[in-house]
Amino acid sequence: MPFEKVVTRRFDNLEAHKIDTYVATGGYASLRKALDTTPEAVHNEVKAASVLGRGGAGFPAGVKWGFCPPGVWPRYLVVNGDESEPGTYKDRQLLERDPHQVIEGCLLACYAVGLTQCFLYIRGEMAHAQERVAAALNEAYEAGYVGKNILGTDFSVDIVLHWGAGAYIVGEETALIESLEGNRGMPRLKPPFFPAAVGLYGQPTIVNNVETLANLPWIVEHGAEAYTAMGAENSKGTRVFAVSGHVNNPGVFEVEFGTTTFRDIIEGSDYAGGVRDGKKLKAFIPGGASAPWFFEEHLDLPLEKTAVDQAGSMLGSGAIVVMDQDTDMVKACHNLVRFFARESCGKCTPCREGTTWLERILSRIIAGHGRPSDLSLLTEVCENISPGIAWPPKQTTICPLGPSAVSPIASSIERFRNEFEDYITLSDRRVIPVGAA
Amino acid sequence: MPRLSESNLRIAHEIISRYPRAKSALIPLLHLSQEQDGYVADDAMKHLAELLDLTPAEVLGTCSFYEMFKREPVGDYRINICHGIACHLLGADDLIHHAEESLGVRQGTVTGDGISIEGVECIAACTEAPCLQVNYRYMNKVDNAGFDALVDGIRDGSVSVPKHGTLALTRQSISEDKAAGNSMVESNDPPAWWPEPAAAEGGN
Ligand SMILES: Cc1cc2nc3c(=O)[nH]c(=O)nc-3n(C[C@H](O)[C@H](O)[C@H](O)COP(=O)(O)O)c2cc1C
Ligand code: SF4
Ligand code: FES
Numbered sequence: 001m002p003f004e005k006v007v008t009r010r011f012d013n014l015e016a017h018k019i020d021t022y023v024a025t026g027g028y029a030s031l032r033k034a035l036d037t038t039p040e041a042v043h044n045e046v047k048a049a050s051v052l053g054r055g056g057a058g059f060p061a062g063v064k065w066g067f068c069p070p071g072v073w074p075r076y077l078v079v080n081g082d083e084s085e086p087g088t089y090k091d092r093q094l095l096e097r098d099p100h101q102v103i104e105g106c107l108l109a110c111y112a113v114g115l116t117q118c119f120l121y122i123r124g125e126m127a128h129a130q131e132r133v134a135a136a137l138n139e140a141y142e143a144g145y146v147g148k149n150i151l152g153t154d155f156s157v158d159i160v161l162h163w164g165a166g167a168y169i170v171g172e173e174t175a176l177i178e179s180l181e182g183n184r185g186m187p188r189l190k191p192p193f194f195p196a197a198v199g200l201y202g203q204p205t206i207v208n209n210v211e212t213l214a215n216l217p218w219i220v221e222h223g224a225e226a227y228t229a230m231g232a233e234n235s236k237g238t239r240v241f242a243v244s245g246h247v248n249n250p251g252v253f254e255v256e257f258g259t260t261t262f263r264d265i266i267e268g269s270d271y272a273g274g275v276r277d278g279k280k281l282k283a284f285i286p287g288g289a290s291a292p293w294f295f296e297e298h299l300d301l302p303l304e305k306t307a308v309d310q311a312g313s314m315l316g317s318g319a320i321v322v323m324d325q326d327t328d329m330v331k332a333c334h335n336l337v338r339f340f341a342r343e344s345c346g347k348c349t350p351c352r353e354g355t356t357w358l359e360r361i362l363s364r365i366i367a368g369h370g371r372p373s374d375l376s377l378l379t380e381v382c383e384n385i386s387p388g389i390a391w392p393p394k395q396t397t398i399c400p401l402g403p404s405a406v407s408p409i410a411s412s413i414e415r416f417r418n419e420f421e422d423y424i425t426l427s428d429r430r431v432i433p434v435g436a437a
Numbered sequence: 438m439p440r441l442s443e444s445n446l447r448i449a450h451e452i453i454s455r456y457p458r459a460k461s462a463l464i465p466l467l468h469l470s471q472e473q474d475g476y477v478a479d480d481a482m483k484h485l486a487e488l489l490d491l492t493p494a495e496v497l498g499t500c501s502f503y504e505m506f507k508r509e510p511v512g513d514y515r516i517n518i519c520h521g522i523a524c525h526l527l528g529a530d531d532l533i534h535h536a537e538e539s540l541g542v543r544q545g546t547v548t549g550d551g552i553s554i555e556g557v558e559c560i561a562a563c564t565e566a567p568c569l570q571v572n573y574r575y576m577n578k579v580d581n582a583g584f585d586a587l588v589d590g591i592r593d594g595s596v597s598v599p600k601h602g603t604l605a606l607t608r609q610s611i612s613e614d615k616a617a618g619n620s621m622v623e624s625n626d627p628p629a630w631w632p633e634p635a636a637a638e639g640g641n
Contacts, residue, residue, distance in 0.1 A: 038632060071634075073627050074620035086521040086559035114628045116620040117457070124468075124505050125517075125560055127573040130605035137609050147615040154629040156617035160455045161609045165464050166504030168558065182460035182489075184502035201458060201622045244523035244563035251564050289522060289559075319563070321522055335525045339558055 003230045003256040006238045007214040010098045017132050019139040022100040028145055030220035031107050035153050042112035046216060048224035050236050054090075055080050055171075055209030056288065056317045058305050065113045067196035068204040075204040077110055077118040078180060078195075079213060082164055082171035084123060086289040086339055087319030089242040090252055091210040095122065095129040098214070099136035103146065103159060105213030108220055110157045113206060117158055119180055124164040134161055168343040172399050173207040175345065186345045187399040211240060211318075232258025235304045239318060241265060245284070246324035248273035258304035262286065262294065265303065266322055279324040283415070287316025289336050290404035292391055293411035312391045329419050333412040334362040340405035351402030354385040358405055370424035375413060382406045439478030441488075445469055448608070449488060455611065457619045459489045463499050467506055471602040476507040512551035513600045514591050517570045518579075521559030524566040529556070532567050535581045540588065552591060574598045 010016035010025060022028070034042045047062025068075055079102070083091040094102055106118050122130050137159055140146045148156045162180060164170050170179045174188035177200050192198045199205020215237065219227050228236045235258030243265055244250045253271050255264075266284065267274045275281050283293045292313040294301075301307050308315050323332060341359035346352045358381055361374050371377075379389070386393040386403040389410050393403035413420060441449055449469060453462040463485065470481035482496040489496075500506045518536060520529045536554045537543055547553040562568045565577035569584075576587060590596030599606065 039630070040632075071627075073625050074622070076620065083561050084559060087523055087563050088559070089561045089563045092561045111630065114631050116617070116628050123561070124503070124604070125570065125573050127604045128575070131607040134605055134607040134609040138607075141611060141615045144615075147611065148617045156629060158455070158611065158617045158619070162461075162465065163468070163604070164503070165467065165506055167502060179464065180461055181458065182463035182499055184499055203622055242564055244566060245526045250523075250566070285522070321526070321563070323526060327526065332522065332525070335520070335522050339521065342558065 003238060005254050006218045006227075007094060007098075007101065007211060007240060008252075008254040009218075010101070011093070016098050017096070017100070017136060019100060019136065019143060022098070026221065027100050027217070028104055030217040031104055031111075031145065032151065034108055034111055034220050035151060035155060039112045039114060042108060042220060045224050046108075046112065046219060049215075049219045049227040051212060051215050051219065051227075052235065052305060053209055054211035054215075054239070054318065055173075056085065056290075056314075058315065061208060061212050064194065064196060064208075065109070065206060067194050068113060068206070069197060072204050073114070074116045075114055075206070076200045077106060077113075077115040078173075078176060078200060078205055078207045079106060079118065079120040079210060080171060080173065080176055080207055081120060081122040081126075081129070081210045082168075082176060083126075083210070083317075084168040084171055085317045085319060086336065087242065087244055087285060087321045088288050088317040089244070090240040090318055092123075092126055092129050093252055094210050094214050094240075095126070096132050099129075099133045100140065101214050101217055102133075102210055103136060103140055105216040106159055107146065107150070107157065108216040109206065109208065109213060111155055115157065115206060117160070119160050119162050119200075121170075121176060121180060122161065122163045124166050126163075130161065130163055137161055167345075168339075169345045169399075169401060172401070175399070176207060177205065184345075186347045189398055230256050232302065232304045234258070234306045239303065239315075241303065241318045241320055243272040243320045243322065245320075245322035246276045246279070246327070247322050248276055255303065258302055260303050261300050262303065262320070263299040265320065266299070272320075272322070275322060275324050277324075279326065281322065282325045282327050283323045283329070283411070285319065285321040287314045288319040289339055290314075290400065290407055291316050292407045293415070295415065309392075314392075329412045329416040330362070330366060330423055333408045334359070334366055336408040337362055337405050340401060344401060348397045348402065350385045350396045351405075354381050354402060355405045357381050358409065362409075365420065365423050368423070368426075370420075372424060374424060375417070375420055378409055378413065382409055439470070439474055439480035440484040441470060441481070442473060445473055451610070453488065455619070457621050460491060463489060463491070463496065464503070467496075467500055467503075468604060471506060472604070473602070475513065475600065475602045476510050478508075507601075511601060512547035512553045514552045514598070515572055515601050516552065516554045516587070517557040517560065517573075518554060519558070519560045519562070519566070519568050519570075520556040521563065523559070523563035524568060527566040529567045532569075532579060532581065532584065536584055539581075539585055550592065552588065571596070572598045572601050573604060 015021040052058045170185035175185040179185040195205040239257040341355040486493045
């Protein structure tokens, strides 16, 4: 089926970040179109397009927007640009290369849902993205697309650029809100489950990912029908995936959602071009560091939400990381677990203590001090963080970060147990290279 | 000069005015003091507490949570080498090892001329692995020779990056006549463009 690029459609144009180029290529036309209709009509269009959230959880945006309690004002929009899940590289590109598209997406969401102030939260480490967005916002204010009485109508909204200061957990939406309130970025206890009910300053708040919002101008311009003509039953439109690791041509690719397969995107010559140096595939992560791993037998699965969920993993944040036959799986596993241990916010015991212990045990295995009981100890600690070690994970924690650390361990021990055992049994004969642990 | 200077104070007030509640400006203001001094000094935190009507302990509480804020002088050039999974697979550990050898410092310590290295988590450039940031400016697909050239460039001034503390060189500014204004929690008014309740039935 033919498909049209949606969110990356201006990526070939290196001037697209400037307002003149953006407007000359159809930018802000969707805003004008929306302002000629009712908020409800725009909301219905987005609902009909069934845009799945691109931040990780894949919840339909139009449905989430409907969770704001009626009659409670003001409502806020918080844009999640904290992109830090290992392997994920798309929001930064959208912000740097086509910032006005994200801004227009924010405006459409605000108009449709009655959100009167928007905070665009960008990860602290992304200096260039902050510059591009600041410049774009200054232009857009100047041209009357943002601010008071937008394009001469009674639609008024400020978009405030805000940036973080280095903490992965702030990507979790309630932690994002805490951070935006000037606090330590720790997730809030649930319920309430959705900030749409109780969010920023206790008010109804929509949190959406950058890519989710970047889809909106296209949808309003072309209509939900054109959008849903692309993609599969439960995964409409297009989606951006970053393919990294041991491939010939690592890159960020927008593909038709739900119909393209992992084999297409990993091996296809238009995409990542196959495993490097003619080697064989050993494993790949289908959706960011939190996702259970996939293997050769999963290559023909489509990049489609339901199919991937049923196969026991997730598309998550659109990050595919490829590992070749020579990859040391114990080290790869340790690398991912170390990430979660470092980034745990410390609010709940199973995550704070559990991820730390998992990292230490893996560290000692790699350093050659592993004990025969370590594999069952790893499993036991995992059980305490995520009872049953199942997918989707059960959690004893406030947010899914803790259980995410279980995914790489469960995947690697199940499939590559022998590699762990080799480390342990050969431990005292092993030569340990400097810096290996 | 750990309190904010006159000109930075003006910027601080502008930032504070964009939020319905002043405390929301705390992280941006911590960045501003780090930009001024290269780190966040105790006196700077006290000053921010005064500005935002917080206690210094509240400011420290927030400041200490976030990796990017340094509460001691740290040198002008921080090289953050990514050791996230994609970079790990493509040799990040070797690159970090080489960097330590060639600079003669361990991760987290600073050379005499103000350069430091640190292994950091994924910096969202995974297709460009192995990669790094110098004061949060990207360098993609870095090999050992590339790393050495970078350090030479920093030393002889041919690589120009703002000193540690400065992030974005462009700031947002909202002029008063263009601003929609803050949505105050206390207001409870529906948006001006929102249809009358009867017309909105079936909507939200
Ligand atoms: C530990 C953790 C980290 C997350 N990091 C991000 C992130 O960096 N960016 C993002 O958009 N969503 C992230 N999410 C998901 C958000 O909580 C939230 O679901 C999302 O921003 C909602 O937007 P969407 O519906 O448009 O996807 C994270 C979730 C968790 C539990
Ligand atoms: S699971 Fe971990 S990161 Fe999430 S709230 Fe608990 S301690 Fe914090
Ligand atoms: S893993 Fe290094 S940039 Fe993502």
